[in-house]
Amino acid sequence: MHIPDGFLPATVCAAGYVVAAPVTWYSLRRINQKENPRADIPKASLLTAAFFVVSWIHIPVPPTSVHLVLNGLLGAVLGYFAFPAILIGLFFQAVMFQHGGLTTLGVNALIMGLPALLSYYIFRLRNITDKRQRIMTGVFGFLAGFVSVGVSVGMFAVILLTSIPADLDVVTERAAIYTLALAHLPLMVIEGVFTALVTVFLWRVRPQLLDNT
Amino acid sequence: MRIGIDEYAYLGSPLHHWDPRYKFIGLMAVIFAFSFVRDLRMLAVMVTVTAVIYIISKLPFSFWLTRLRYPSFFLMVVVLLLPFVSGHTIIMSIGPLDLRQEGLIAVLLIAIRFVSILTIGLVLFGTAPFLTTIKAMRALGLPAILTDMTLLAFRYLNEIGDDLHKMETSMKLRGFHERRFSRHGLGILAWLGGSILVRSYEQSEWVYKAMIVRGYGHAVHPREEFKASSRDLIALIAILLVAVGFIAGDILCRREAMALLQ
Numbered sequence: 253m254h255i256p257d258g259f260l261p262a263t264v265c266a267a268g269y270v271v272a273a274p275v276t277w278y279s280l281r282r283i284n285q286k287e288n289p290r291a292d293i294p295k296a297s298l299l300t301a302a303f304f305v306v307s308w309i310h311i312p313v314p315p316t317s318v319h320l321v322l323n324g325l326l327g328a329v330l331g332y333f334a335f336p337a338i339l340i341g342l343f344f345q346a347v348m349f350q351h352g353g354l355t356t357l358g359v360n361a362l363i364m365g366l367p368a369l370l371s372y373y374i375f376r377l378r379n380i381t382d383k384r385q386r387i388m389t390g391v392f393g394f395l396a397g398f399v400s401v402g403v404s405v406g407m408f409a410v411i412l413l414t415s416i417p418a419d420l421d422v423v424t425e426r427a428a429i430y431t432l433a434l435a436h437l438p439l440m441v442i443e444g445v446f447t448a449l450v451t452v453f454l455w456r457v458r459p460q461l462l463d464n465t
Numbered sequence: 466m467r468i469g470i471d472e473y474a475y476l477g478s479p480l481h482h483w484d485p486r487y488k489f490i491g492l493m494a495v496i497f498a499f500s501f502v503r504d505l506r507m508l509a510v511m512v513t514v515t516a517v518i519y520i521i522s523k524l525p526f527s528f529w530l531t532r533l534r535y536p537s538f539f540l541m542v543v544v545l546l547l548p549f550v551s552g553h554t555i556i557m558s559i560g561p562l563d564l565r566q567e568g569l570i571a572v573l574l575i576a577i578r579f580v581s582i583l584t585i586g587l588v589l590f591g592t593a594p595f596l597t598t599i600k601a602m603r604a605l606g607l608p609a610i611l612t613d614m615t616l617l618a619f620r621y622l623n624e625i626g627d628d629l630h631k632m633e634t635s636m637k638l639r640g641f642h643e644r645r646f647s648r649h650g651l652g653i654l655a656w657l658g659g660s661i662l663v664r665s666y667e668q669s670e671w672v673y674k675a676m677i678v679r680g681y682g683h684a685v686h687p688r689e690e691f692k693a694s695s696r697d698l699i700a701l702i703a704i705l706l707v708a709v710g711f712i713a714g715d716i717l718c719r720r721e722a723m724a725l726l727q
Contacts, residue, residue, distance in 0.1 A: 256536055256539055256540070256579055257496070257500065257578070257579055257582035257583060257586070258499075258500065258574075258575050258576070258577075258578030258579030258580075258581070258582050258583075259543075259575055259579070260500070261500070261501075261503070262497060262500040262501035265497070265500050266497075276608075276611075280608055280610055280611075283610060284610075289610070290681065291673060293610060293613050293614060293617070293673075294617060294669040294670075294672045294673040294676060295666060295669040295670075295673070296614060297613065297614045297616075297617030297618045297621070297669070298617065298618070298621050298625070298665040298666070298668055298669040298672065299662060299665055299666065299669070300614060300618040301617075301618040301619075301621045301622045301625050301665065302625050302661050302662050302664075302665035302666075303662075304618070304622060305622070305625045305626050305628075305629050305661060306629070306658040306661050306662065308626075308629065309629070309654055309657060309658055311646065311651065311654060312643050312644055312645060312646055312650070313646050314644070314645055314646065329662070336610065336611055336614060337614070339611070340611070340614055340615050340618055341618075343615070344618070344619070344622070346586070347470055347586070347590045347595075348470050349535060349536075350532050350533070350535060350536045350583055350586070350587075351535060351536060353582065353583075353586075354493070354496055354582065354586050355496055355497060355500045355582060416571070416575070424550055442651070445648075445651060446651060446654070446655050446658070449651065449652055449655030449656075449659075450655045450658050450659045450662070453655060453656055453659035454659055454662065454663070457659065457663055458663045458666060458667075460666075461662065461663065461666050
């Protein structure tokens with residue numbers, strides 16, 4: 253779900269950076285407002301690397317296998333660190349694996365990062381009651397994973413199909429967006445279940461990891 | 466798992482010796498200028514400039530081929546799909562499918578821009594140690610938090626990757642061979658992912674303590690890490706002119722094309 257270099261016109265790439273910059277600035281500002289912002293940096297950095305590695309786990313979905321996006325889980329665990337973490341993860345992917353791109357880094361960061369921040373707010377809703385914390389963590393973990401991938405797919409499809417330098421008519425464009433969304437529906441469910449299982453696991457084993465939210 | 470984007474950083478080409486800050490500015494300008502190109506005539510110039518820069522870098526051809534393998538899958542999907550769905554001018558029919566001129570042009574544009582930008586990106590990050598490039602980005606104004614996070618994440622990426630590899634091997638040795646999707650299998654993989662996160666979190670606490678002991682968070686005297694010569698500056702001006710030339714050339718070509726159509 254990363255748009256490679258060369259697919260988008262320069263204006264869209266530039267617009268991606270222009271919008272991603274204030275979102276990054278806002279995230280860093282919220283991080284700096286913490287009592288000791290530097291204390292969280294090693295934690296966020298190692299978790300950024302860990303999320304990057306966990307996304308290599310392949311889930312068998314015959315006849316193939318899928319790897320997870322994990323931006324919902326990132327939002328749930330890292331809070332405001334999620335956006336810079338995604339920016340760094342995408343930068344690594346573009347530089348080391350040529351997956352995504354350097355010109356499209358801003359656009360891709362928005363596609364993955366904005367839903368991650370949305371998931372952070374969704375996952376925080378588990379604290380509306382102190383009762384049944386395990387179930388609440390699971391339910392809002394599922395929603396965080398499900399919604400984040402859904403929003404990312406929607407943004408990816410709309411940006412790619414409306415900006416790609418190809419002469420697509422409205423009907424083809426709409427059909428492609430619906431097909432992409434439908435094709436990703438099973439992934440959204442798998443991502444939701446996986447996020448719920450991991451958040452419940454963390455809640456039981458290391459609840460401090462969910463302190464951000 | 467080893468990530469060898471800078472495995473040829475030891476070579477001695479002019480691009481290897483170029484000040485990393487100037488190289489970053491110059492090659493990023495070229496990359497963005499390439500993404501600006503929409504006229505087909507400029508594509509030939511783009512390929513030539515890319516080839517010249519890659520040859521000057523002395524990076525092996527095999528390195529380029531290896532790096533192209535993974536992203537080319539996405540490109541293949543577009544190459545196979547777009548000529549049949551984009552545009553109105555049918556140039557050939559293959560069974561029920563119509564091959565369209567506009568789609569073919571779009572594929573040519575996307576593919577050449579994609580490969581050219583990817584190649585320049587390889588030169589940018591393949592001709593200096595990765596950490597040096599990050600430090601150059603810091604010197605150019607990348608926020609401290611982002612720099613620290615990037616350096617730390619990069620430092621532990623291989624280690625955490627090795628942890629995952631060991632844990633997956635252990636799971637296989639204990640009989641976990643999930644070939645079909647199941648709720649049980651997904652649960653085990655979620656615990657695997659969760660365990661990686663917990664291990665990394667615990668390790669980060671030790672890393673933070675070690676960093677504090679070494680003075681992390683205290684003001685440091687800025688050190689002149691990079692020193693640019695007049696040759697670095699001339700190279701930067703030259704490459705910026707190339708980038709501006711691409712934008713100007715593309716605008717002129719498109720104006721000419723519009724005038725011919727009218």
